[in-house]
Structures are given as structure tokens and as C-alpha cells.
Amino acid sequence: MAAARLAQQLDALGADAEVTLYGGEPEAPYNRALIADVLTGRHRPADLALPVGAARLRTGSEVVALDTAGRTLALADGDRARYDDLVLATGANPVLPPLRGLFAADGSWRTGLHALRSLADCARLAADAATAHRAVVIGGGVLGVSAARALAALGLPVEIVHQGPHLLERHLDEGAAHAVRQALAGLGVETYPANRARALDGEDRVAGVFLATGHRLDADLVVLACGVRPRTGLAHSAGLPVGRGIQVDDTLACAPGTYAIGDCAEHRGVVHGLAAPAWDQADLLARRLSGADPDARWTGTRTLARLTAGPLEYAAFGVGEAPADADVLCLGDATRGTYRRLVLRGDRLLGGALVGDLATAGTLSRAWLEGRPAGPDPLSLLVAPPAHPARTAR
Amino acid sequence: MTTTDTHCPYCALQCGMRLAPGAAGEPPDITGREEFPVNRGALCGKGQSAAALLAPAARLTEPLVRDASGELRPATWSEALDRTAEAMRRAAEVYGPDAAGVFGGGGLTNEKAYLLGKFARVALGSSAIDYNGRFCMSSAAAASRAAFGLDRGLPFPLADIPHTGCVILVGSNPAETMPPAVRHLRELRENGGTLIVVDPRRTRTAELADLHLQPLPGTDLALALGLLHLVVADGHVDEEFVAARTTGFDAARATAMAHWPERVEALTGVPVPAQREAVRLFTARPTGMVLTARGPEQQSKGTATVGAWIDLCLATGRAGRPYSGYGCLTGQGNGQGGREHGQKADQLPGYRSLEDPADRAAVAAVWGVDPGHLPRSGTSAYELLDRAGRPGGVRTLLVMGSNPVVSAPDAGHVTRRLQALDHLVVCDFVLSETALLADVVLPVAQWAEETGTLTNLEGRVLLRRAALAPPPGVRTDLHVLHALAARLGHPRGFPEDAEEVFAELGRATAGAPADYAGISYDRLTGEPGIHWPCPAPGHPGTPRLFLDRFAHPDGRARFAAPTHRPSAEEPDSAYPTRLTTGRTVHHYQSGAQTRRVAALTAADPGPYVELHPDLADTLGADDGDLLLVTSRRGTATAPARLSKAIRPDTVFMPFHWPGAGRANSLTHAALDPVSRMPEFKVCAVRVEKAPPAGEARP
Incomplete structure (x- = not known):
């Protein structure tokens, strides 16, 4: 998303540059914030495509290595490409909780176990949900709540297991979280806060979730929504500074000619992980790189959490x-x-x-x-x- | 005088009015004409009092020239005209033909606009012509042309409005700017239709609405895209219409996806539930209209903003169908006709292009000149003024029907540029602030004293017949052009008679997009106006455009698919507040006319700063306290007017006044890249209580 906005803005500002977007996913850049609405059928997957200006798209082309000194990158298929400036907008990956029974014998995810981060995840989850009977969502943050609501909208009974003291504790106080919990209950979603999932039950397919309390929840479909972590592996291997995210200065640079924006970036110790700052960073970097405002600086921003999941809505800040x-x-x-x-x-x-x-x-x-x-x-x-x-x- | 049916001298409604002889020593009586469908007898206070300016005491009745001591003194017509013609000749000789320029107005009749363009291109041989309409409708014009292939303010008669399902009025306050139009909105609601008003202020018009969306100034574009997003998400796209009659929807859908409602809420301050309600109302019935005015248009992204609102119409199939479509509520009296006939820097009569060889040839043939001798496109209004008196800019400027000292953006700078001219000549009927700077002032006739046509906001061509003779010493604008052209070696081709000019205009626009060839004074006498295009004498005119096809060669409308960007000047710690500007009910444009009408000035005596009580609280200011408003370009002082009608992050100033309270001392001349419209509607300012008298800052 940050990359698409950057490419669109470079084009809009008339930047004299050839822009190529590399991505491992098969789709052109799309709006990840709307994925839960794809699950409910409100959006068709293809409708999420974002404008990218005149950029060349290299979909299904994951960048696997960088040579920042030689200014070249290597792709999964062995291709290499030269660049003058590099922007890392690698986003974030779902966090895997310490939970027994996540993997099948061959090391792949257990059947019935899902994440909801990409359109591919979404397609798999939708297909599975069509025949599933009961769902458990592990994690009661923004993603967990919106995934639970979307599954409920598909007609599944859904339960949220949440380790924190109440839902959405990063954004909401207890009273607000209680209102959200009530609203979810009205949509057919039960919530178990202050509960830790310990293990998945089942043979080939997930059959339930064991809680640390010893209780077991029946479920043939489990969604992991335990937060995300910046994708920094590529940057780390290339010797770029990485803390929680790829560490950038006020010019959004992490090394000469190398920048990072969006969910993968850490600025003054802060990883925003929200769409609005990613958009603003993309705009600022576009102004710098296009020459429209070569001295623009990022000094951080205030953020606001916003969720719309069907009839369930909240806004929270600070x-x-x-x-x-x-x-x-x-x-x-x-x-x-x-x-x-x-x-x-x-x-x-x-x-x-x-x-x-x-x-x-x-x-x-x-x-x-x-x-x-x-x-x-x-x-x-x-x-x-x-x-x-x-x-x-x- | 005898009783004469005519039209109002002010806004683009061109309300029908009847002038009858007044009591002895009094100005003529004015009444509204019931049979004219735009106003059906209604007139606003400005129209009702318009005759006050006909009195000789209120106006100029003899030419003025600046003498050696620097004072304006009375002169004869021949002395004044000789001086101007000589200055024009000298500028061309010394600096080249583009050094003599023309600045026109959107209030001029079609005949004047046409002849002014011809004067610049033929008599002066200059590319330097543009007009104050650049500051009014240019963004809507550019967006309409891009979307539909043709720009006509409204593609339907105003009287269609009560019969549509929903009207979204964006950045328009007709309850104050064109009150007689409000009856159409009231009737819309009486018929069960709904009205949505988009305005940073809760205006009198917003009070009439079913839903008022109050975005941050400069974010109308994001709001339109947020609504487009909801149209897509909620399945309101008219797939059949999009497939059959448009191109470019995929790009529009992509840009809508990039502007999801929660993001738009943070950008605009319009809550998501209100966005949803707007889409619900707009799509609840099968027809709908979006009407924009200066709010979304006078921005450095005005063309893109209007494009986004048009996209909303196209995606929902609300265009090119009866009782549906996009329209621009044009502001100035002849804002429509004034932009069609060659006052614009890049256009020839009938919307022909100065850069198109066939268009050049067609007009050159009517004018009897070699197409190669026509200049190319010139620069836009603000750029023309900005370069005045500088290398490559104009040295001599003829201003007709405009008062840029008050109405131009960054007016302090524009005033200095006008002062740097070798020669400034102003044609006006009052001694405007711009005329006060002139070397020559020519007193000209006004609406009731001369015959001519105007094209109102519906594309309806109207005839205003002279009702009385101008006072002695006053001549017409057409006479001025005729006399100057003659002095510049063109004794023919610049008729003084309006009907003769109109006939030539008809020939020059034959076959052009704005085709007037079939319209004549005779026809206009018998009909309540004729909507162009009207290509032949037997043609009925075209009240509704695009019903069968749009005006692009493929007959399809084009989506714009723009993206949000910030305003040219966003607030920061030094200038933390947004300023937006606009009009009040009792005044018109630069106020040069209405400030001279006692009844209007009594009702609305001076400038003010409208601000929210919360903002006033942080300033320690009370209602009526004098405020100092500062931008990077200048300062203005005016009393505070506290109102909860405005957002707490924004202040509003009306722009009708010169001097210390001149709003345009503050405004920003950042230009739209396509339309070259300046960003009147948003800039960053600092608001403080003004220091007590005697402690004024340097």
C-alpha cells in the first residue's frame, strides 16, 4: 500500500524516474485495509487494486537479496536488477503465537488454521469457511475483531480468545472495550478476554483450541490474529539497521539511497503499523525523491485507530x-x-x-x-x- | 424611457426584470418578471436596488487622465483615447506586440467579450489576454471539458432541479450568492427529493439541507473519492451505464479504493456515518445531480476536485440522462458566455482553440486575416498580472469589467504589479480601486443603458435591451474598442453596434462547440432565451445536453480518477489556522458596484472575520473585537464575528472590500496545473487580536 501510494505520487509530481514495484504476491498492489470486506463479499478481490501511476509492476517477483553498495537486487527467480534508489515497503508479517499444534507433520500450517493478511489468505479462509462449523479467532486486536465480525457475517459461530485484559487494549479503555464486546455479542461473536490459547486440538484438521485454563473450545476453523511484526529479513541480511523495524532517519533513509516506509519502518523508535502514517510517509518521500520538496522531513505523526466492521465501529487515539x-x-x-x-x-x-x-x-x-x-x-x-x-x- | 424587459446586472442567474420609469428625479422602478423561468418574479436585494447606480452621482461621467502631478483629472474622450492608443503602440514597438495586453471580465456581454478577444488578437496582435473568469469557473470548465468533451455550466435548465431525486451542492451558498435560485431547492424538497450541502461553514444554504457535510477547506476532493468508494463498496455502480457510456472506470475504482472512508474521515473531518448517509441519499432515487461552485473549484487542485465529483455522477449513472448530471453554478453575470468567446488566453470564439489549425483558420476567415497572423495562446490571468511591468510581461494593460486590486489573489502583490505598468487604462462605470491606479479611466455605459446578450448559467442566451440612454459623457465598451482599434490602424472590423457584433459572433462560432449561429436578436426578442448549441435559425436550441451522447468523439464520458493531495499551503506552527473566503448576501464580487448602493452598505457595512467561539476563546477575543489576520503575503484587519457555523480550525472572510479588510491581501496564488485557477479558498493564516490603535506593527 505504501509502495503504491509512493509510485502514484512520484507520477503525479512528475518525477523524472523509472519506477518498478517488486512484490512477492501474485496481485498488483491492493488495499490491505479492506481485506475483511473481501471475506464478507462486500468487495471483489480485484476491486482492491490501487493506482500506481506509471510504475512498472513486477508481481510474483519477491526480492530475496540486496547489494546496497552495488545497488542491485536479486529476485527469487534468480534475476537481478540495478537501481539508483531503493525504497523498502515490505510491510509486516503475522506474529505466530507460542502455541502447540500449529503445524502439520510436513511443517505446513495445520488444515483449518489461517492468517488474514493477504488476498491469498483471504481466498483460502473464505473457501474453508464455506464448509466450516465453528470458528475461533486467537487475538482480540483490530485484525482479530474485524476477522471475527467477517466470519460471523458469513454465518459462522465465532469465539475470540484474547490474552489481554480486555479487547483492543492498545487502543481502548475497559469501558470502550466492553461496548465493543457487547456489540460483537450482538453479531454472534463471543469473547473470552484474559484467556491464553495454549494448543490446537485435532489430527489432520484443527478440531479445537485448548485454553491455558484447561477449557477446550470446539472449532474446525482457527484464525491467528496475534498482531504483526515488521518484515525486516531482507533489510537485515543486507546489513541495513534493523531494530523492531528498519530504522530510518527524518529523511526516511536507512542508508544512502535506501529508504523504508510503512509498516516495515521504525522512526525514532516508533513503528506505526497503520495505513495513514504509511500514506503520509509515501507522500513525503515522493516529494523528496521527485525534487518537489527535497528538504521535506518526517518528524513523526499522531495516529488514530479506526475500525469499521459492518455495524461495529470505533475510533480511538492517545x-x-x-x-x-x-x-x-x-x-x-x-x-x-x-x-x-x-x-x-x-x-x-x-x-x-x-x-x-x-x-x-x-x-x-x-x-x-x-x-x-x-x-x-x-x-x-x-x-x-x-x-x-x-x-x-x- | 419606456418600460423595458431586461435582465439583472449581477449574477449568472440573469433574473428576468422589468424596468419602468421611476418617479420624477428617481431611478427606474425594477420588478421581477414572473414569466422568466429562472427567477419567476423573484429578485434579491442586489437586483432590486440595481437602479441606484444609474444615477449620475454614483458613477463616472467623464474620462479621467493622470496628469503630470500624478492626479487623475477630467479629460476629453479624444485625449483619453489618444493617450491609450499611443501607449499601446509604444509598448508594441519597444517590447513587441505581447507587451500590450487586455484583462476582461465575466460580466461583459457576449458582444464585448467577443470583440475584446478580437481586439487583442487583431488590433494589438497580442497573445496577452485573459480575464477574471479565470478566477471563477476555470476549474469546472477544465473538468467538464475533460469529462464530457464540452463545458456548459449546467447541462440542463435550472427548473429541472426540483424534479431530481437528490442534489449534492458542493461549496455553494446560493441562499446568499443567488437567492432566487433557492426556490428550486425548496421545491426539490417539497417534491420529496433530498438536498446535501458540502461546505466548511453551516451556511444559510446548509440550514436548508437534509444533510450537511462540513469538510476541512481543501479536502473536497478526498470527500468525493470517499463517497465514490462507498458507491463501489455498497454496489451502487451503474454497471450498464458505465459500460455503455463511459471510459476509464477501472482507474476511478482504483483511486476510490485508495480513499477508503476512514482515511477520508481523517483527511476531511467528515465522519464515516455522514459519508454513508450521503451515499444513501444520493442513490436512494434513480436520479441525482451534483452542483459545484467556487468552494471546490478555487483550489490549486480545483480541476481534479471537480473531476472527482463528476466521477461520482458517472459511476452512479447520474449524467447524460433526464434530471441527472453534473453542473457548475457559474458566478458572474456572463460567466458562461464570457468564457466562450475569446477572452480566455487559449481560446477563440465558440470555444475554438488557438492551438488548433482548423479553429484558427475558421475564425481567421471570419475576421478577414491570415491565420498565421493570429497569436498563439497567452498566459492565464494571475500569470499575466504577476508578470506585468516585468521583462516578458505586459507594459500596457486595458482592464474592462474587472477590479483585480480587490478580486485577485495576493492582491497586494497584484496591486504593485499594476503600479509597475507603463500604462493602465480601465473601462468602468464607477471609480473602482483598480481605476484609481489607472493612467486613463474611461466612463462606460452599464447594463440598462446598452444592448447586448448574455449567456446565463444554464447556457441560455438572453438579450438585454437598452432601457434608457447613458448620461452625457458616457460611451459604451464597444465604442471604446472601436475607437482604439481605429487609432491602431483598424478602422473596420470593430462595430459599435451590438447586434452587428452578435451577427459576426454567430458566424465565428458556426460549427464550433458553443454554436450561436442560429441565434439572432429577433429570435431572442420573442423567446425566454435560447440554449446553445443552436446551429441554425430553425434550430430550437439545446436545453439538455448529453442525453444521447457526450461530446467526446467516441460519445463517451471519461472518468478523471484523481487522487487527494494537500493544499498548496497547509497550516503550521507559525500560521496555524485555515482561511477561506466568500461572499455575503448584500454584495457582489469586488463590491465596486454594491458598496456604492446605500441600502446594501447599510445592511452589510464592512468586512469581518467569522470564527468559532472556541478559536476566539483561545485568542481571548470577543464578538466585535478587531482581529489581525496574517498570512505569508500580507495582513488584514477586521472585526470578529463569532459563529458556531464555522469549523474551529478555519476562519472565513468575505472578499468584497478593499483596504485594511481586504481578504485577498491574504490569499494564495498557487495555481491549478490545468485550469490555472488560484487557490482562493484555502491558505494558512495566523489570527490575533489587533493591537490597540497607535501600536500598529510595521
Whole structure:
């Protein structure tokens, strides 16, 4: 995604450069943020394709080695290519949890076990889901929640096993997570927070999930959603600086003529792992490389977590749990399943969440992203004026 | 005078009005004409009071020339014309023909626009001509041409609006800018249709809407693509229409995928639920329209932005069908006709191209000149002004029907460029701020005093008949062009008689995209206007375009598939707030006319800064406090007007006033790469309480 945006922007800015995109997947670059909607059938897989400007596409051509001194790269099929500038946008891989029974005897994933990161994953999962009876999703983060909702939309009973104290603890406080849990329950998804999956049960095919508590959940379909980790192997082998991600400076460079953007990049110790910063990094690098703004610098960004999974929606930013000296403004409505919360110090926004009622998501997200104060009436960030004046007046 | 049926001097609605003799010593009475379908008798305050400017006291009645002491003094017509002709000749001799230039206006009649273009290309032999319409409709024009192969503001009559299913009004505030048009929106809702208004401000128009989307200024493009995304995702693409009547959908779908709703929410501030509601309303009924105005158009990505809104129409099959389509609500009185007949730097009459050999030959034949002698395309309005008085730029400039000192972007800079000219001549009926800088000011007749045609926002060609004679000392713009051309060695080819010019215009546009060949004054006298194209005297005109085919050679409309990009100047720590500009209900454009009408000035006496109470709170400012607004280009001071109608990250200023409160001192001249439209609608500013008098900053 970051690579497609970069290529599109280089073209839009009239960069005098020949751009080639190499990728191991068979598809042209696509919008990974929409994969759960492919699973539900809302999008056709081919519809996720992203614009890439005038770039040449080399799909199914995984880059397996780099020679950054000689400025050449090697492809899986043995081909080599020269380059002047190299941008690594290798993204991230699913994290494999320490779980017994993940692999079959031949070392491949057990039948019925899935990840949901690529269109190929999605196609396999959809095919399997068509005949499966019960699903368990291991991991209650963004990916886990959206995968669970998508499987539920296909008519499967779904259970989420989540190790953290509550769902989405990286983004949400306990109250917000509870609202999400209730909403999921309404869609046919049960959630077991503070539970660790210990092992998979079954012979050839997955038959269940053993929890650390000793309980066993019946399941012939299991989705691993335990987070992602930057794909840094290629960079590491090439001797580029790698911490959690590929370490870049404020020019997004990790070595002369070598850059990294998106989920694989680590900047000032931060790996964003979200689509919006990846897009912004791509735009900035395009301005640098095209000459439109050769001095542009990346100094980090605020981020906002946003999930839309059918009827389940939330927005969250900043801290989840409130520091002791902070003020908390909270509106919960169990009947309507909504939960809205702001964490403030003085009139400075520290964090916030909207679950179920996103009417102020735009105002709130702009205020957060631009670092504006909450203003004298912070409640206005949680409660929108009626959106349809004329209709109510009718 | 006798009672005369005519049309309003102001906006592009060209409301039908009737002028009757007033009481003794009073200006003529004005009433709206019921039978004219655009306004059906309604007039706004500007139209009702338009006759005030006919009084000799309100206007110029003798030519002025700048004397040796630097003061403007009265002069005879022949002295004034001689001086200008001599300056034009001298500029061409010393610097080449392009050093004498022309700057026209979107309020000029078709005849004037046509003759002005001919004057530049034939009498001056200069490529240096453009006009203030570049600042109005150029982005919509470029996007329409790219999408449909033809640019006509509305491809349907305004009276179709009440019969569509849903109207999305983008960056348009007709409740203030063209009030008589609002009845069509009210009727739309009475008929069960819905209205969506997209505007950073909760305007009077937004208050009428079923749904108001309030995006950050400069993000209308992203919003359109977010809606297109939802159209694709929710299965609202009209596959049959897309396959049969369009090209380029795959690219549009790809760009829509790159702008998913949550991303668009972060860019625009429009919540995803509101985006979904907009798509639901727009697709709930089989017909729909998207109408844009200056909001999305006056941006450095205006062409792309309009293209994205057109894509929304094309993807849903809401174009080229009855009661559906995209339209631009043109602003100036002859914004439509003014852009068709050769005032534009790259165009010849009828939308012919200066770069197309066949077009050049066709017009050259009508003009009786060698096609090789026609200049090539010139530079756009802002570029023309920016280069004025510099090497390669104009040295002598004729301004007709425009007041760029108030209306141009980065107006302080433009003022300095105009001051650097060797010779500036301004034709106007009031002493505008631009006229105050001129070496020669020529007092010309106004709407009720001269005959001519205008083409309103529907592409409807209308005849305005002279109702009374201008005061002594006043002549017409056509006379000025005739007299200057004669002094420059072209005694023929520049008729003073409007009907004669119109007949020539008809010949020059025959077979062209904007074909007027079948329209005559006789026909216009008997009909409530004729929609072009009208290629033959027996042709009924074309109220609705594109019903069978779009105007590209293959008959198909083309998707634009643009992508979001930031505004040319995004806020930062030094200039943390966005400024957007616009109009108020009681004034028109640079205000040169309306500021001279007592009733209008009493209702709306001066500039102001509209800001959200939250922003005012951080500034410690109260309603009415004088605010200092600073951009990288200049400053403006005006009183605060607190309103929750505006986003807390944005301030609004109306642009009708000169001097300290001049909004365009702040605006940014970043140009759209295609249309060369400046970015009037968004720039970065710092807002502070103005220091008390006596402590003004240097």
C-alpha cells in the first residue's frame, strides 16, 4: 500500500524516474485495509487494486537479496536488477503465537488454521469457511475483531480468545472495550478476554483450541490474529539497521539511497503499523525523491485507530487508561451500545474513544491530529449537533 | 424611457426584470418578471436596488487622465483615447506586440467579450489576454471539458432541479450568492427529493439541507473519492451505464479504493456515518445531480476536485440522462458566455482553440486575416498580472469589467504589479480601486443603458435591451474598442453596434462547440432565451445536453480518477489556522458596484472575520473585537464575528472590500496545473487580536 501510494505520487509530481514495484504476491498492489470486506463479499478481490501511476509492476517477483553498495537486487527467480534508489515497503508479517499444534507433520500450517493478511489468505479462509462449523479467532486486536465480525457475517459461530485484559487494549479503555464486546455479542461473536490459547486440538484438521485454563473450545476453523511484526529479513541480511523495524532517519533513509516506509519502518523508535502514517510517509518521500520538496522531513505523526466492521465501529487515539492527574469525560449508553470518552489534562487532549456513535469522529480526529486544545466545551467533541436540521424541521 | 424587459446586472442567474420609469428625479422602478423561468418574479436585494447606480452621482461621467502631478483629472474622450492608443503602440514597438495586453471580465456581454478577444488578437496582435473568469469557473470548465468533451455550466435548465431525486451542492451558498435560485431547492424538497450541502461553514444554504457535510477547506476532493468508494463498496455502480457510456472506470475504482472512508474521515473531518448517509441519499432515487461552485473549484487542485465529483455522477449513472448530471453554478453575470468567446488566453470564439489549425483558420476567415497572423495562446490571468511591468510581461494593460486590486489573489502583490505598468487604462462605470491606479479611466455605459446578450448559467442566451440612454459623457465598451482599434490602424472590423457584433459572433462560432449561429436578436426578442448549441435559425436550441451522447468523439464520458493531495499551503506552527473566503448576501464580487448602493452598505457595512467561539476563546477575543489576520503575503484587519457555523480550525472572510479588510491581501496564488485557477479558498493564516490603535506593527 505504501509502495503504491509512493509510485502514484512520484507520477503525479512528475518525477523524472523509472519506477518498478517488486512484490512477492501474485496481485498488483491492493488495499490491505479492506481485506475483511473481501471475506464478507462486500468487495471483489480485484476491486482492491490501487493506482500506481506509471510504475512498472513486477508481481510474483519477491526480492530475496540486496547489494546496497552495488545497488542491485536479486529476485527469487534468480534475476537481478540495478537501481539508483531503493525504497523498502515490505510491510509486516503475522506474529505466530507460542502455541502447540500449529503445524502439520510436513511443517505446513495445520488444515483449518489461517492468517488474514493477504488476498491469498483471504481466498483460502473464505473457501474453508464455506464448509466450516465453528470458528475461533486467537487475538482480540483490530485484525482479530474485524476477522471475527467477517466470519460471523458469513454465518459462522465465532469465539475470540484474547490474552489481554480486555479487547483492543492498545487502543481502548475497559469501558470502550466492553461496548465493543457487547456489540460483537450482538453479531454472534463471543469473547473470552484474559484467556491464553495454549494448543490446537485435532489430527489432520484443527478440531479445537485448548485454553491455558484447561477449557477446550470446539472449532474446525482457527484464525491467528496475534498482531504483526515488521518484515525486516531482507533489510537485515543486507546489513541495513534493523531494530523492531528498519530504522530510518527524518529523511526516511536507512542508508544512502535506501529508504523504508510503512509498516516495515521504525522512526525514532516508533513503528506505526497503520495505513495513514504509511500514506503520509509515501507522500513525503515522493516529494523528496521527485525534487518537489527535497528538504521535506518526517518528524513523526499522531495516529488514530479506526475500525469499521459492518455495524461495529470505533475510533480511538492517545492513551487508553487515564493517568492519575487527568480528567475523564465519559458518556456510556448501554441501551444503544454507545460509549464515548475523552481523557484531558487541562484542555489538552490525551486520549479518547468513540464506540457505536461516530458522529463527532471527524471533529475529534482533526482536533487530535492537529494537536488543538479541547476548547472551553469539550463535550462538543463527543456530542454532535443534529446533523439533519431540515429533516427534523419537516 | 419606456418600460423595458431586461435582465439583472449581477449574477449568472440573469433574473428576468422589468424596468419602468421611476418617479420624477428617481431611478427606474425594477420588478421581477414572473414569466422568466429562472427567477419567476423573484429578485434579491442586489437586483432590486440595481437602479441606484444609474444615477449620475454614483458613477463616472467623464474620462479621467493622470496628469503630470500624478492626479487623475477630467479629460476629453479624444485625449483619453489618444493617450491609450499611443501607449499601446509604444509598448508594441519597444517590447513587441505581447507587451500590450487586455484583462476582461465575466460580466461583459457576449458582444464585448467577443470583440475584446478580437481586439487583442487583431488590433494589438497580442497573445496577452485573459480575464477574471479565470478566477471563477476555470476549474469546472477544465473538468467538464475533460469529462464530457464540452463545458456548459449546467447541462440542463435550472427548473429541472426540483424534479431530481437528490442534489449534492458542493461549496455553494446560493441562499446568499443567488437567492432566487433557492426556490428550486425548496421545491426539490417539497417534491420529496433530498438536498446535501458540502461546505466548511453551516451556511444559510446548509440550514436548508437534509444533510450537511462540513469538510476541512481543501479536502473536497478526498470527500468525493470517499463517497465514490462507498458507491463501489455498497454496489451502487451503474454497471450498464458505465459500460455503455463511459471510459476509464477501472482507474476511478482504483483511486476510490485508495480513499477508503476512514482515511477520508481523517483527511476531511467528515465522519464515516455522514459519508454513508450521503451515499444513501444520493442513490436512494434513480436520479441525482451534483452542483459545484467556487468552494471546490478555487483550489490549486480545483480541476481534479471537480473531476472527482463528476466521477461520482458517472459511476452512479447520474449524467447524460433526464434530471441527472453534473453542473457548475457559474458566478458572474456572463460567466458562461464570457468564457466562450475569446477572452480566455487559449481560446477563440465558440470555444475554438488557438492551438488548433482548423479553429484558427475558421475564425481567421471570419475576421478577414491570415491565420498565421493570429497569436498563439497567452498566459492565464494571475500569470499575466504577476508578470506585468516585468521583462516578458505586459507594459500596457486595458482592464474592462474587472477590479483585480480587490478580486485577485495576493492582491497586494497584484496591486504593485499594476503600479509597475507603463500604462493602465480601465473601462468602468464607477471609480473602482483598480481605476484609481489607472493612467486613463474611461466612463462606460452599464447594463440598462446598452444592448447586448448574455449567456446565463444554464447556457441560455438572453438579450438585454437598452432601457434608457447613458448620461452625457458616457460611451459604451464597444465604442471604446472601436475607437482604439481605429487609432491602431483598424478602422473596420470593430462595430459599435451590438447586434452587428452578435451577427459576426454567430458566424465565428458556426460549427464550433458553443454554436450561436442560429441565434439572432429577433429570435431572442420573442423567446425566454435560447440554449446553445443552436446551429441554425430553425434550430430550437439545446436545453439538455448529453442525453444521447457526450461530446467526446467516441460519445463517451471519461472518468478523471484523481487522487487527494494537500493544499498548496497547509497550516503550521507559525500560521496555524485555515482561511477561506466568500461572499455575503448584500454584495457582489469586488463590491465596486454594491458598496456604492446605500441600502446594501447599510445592511452589510464592512468586512469581518467569522470564527468559532472556541478559536476566539483561545485568542481571548470577543464578538466585535478587531482581529489581525496574517498570512505569508500580507495582513488584514477586521472585526470578529463569532459563529458556531464555522469549523474551529478555519476562519472565513468575505472578499468584497478593499483596504485594511481586504481578504485577498491574504490569499494564495498557487495555481491549478490545468485550469490555472488560484487557490482562493484555502491558505494558512495566523489570527490575533489587533493591537490597540497607535501600536500598529510595521
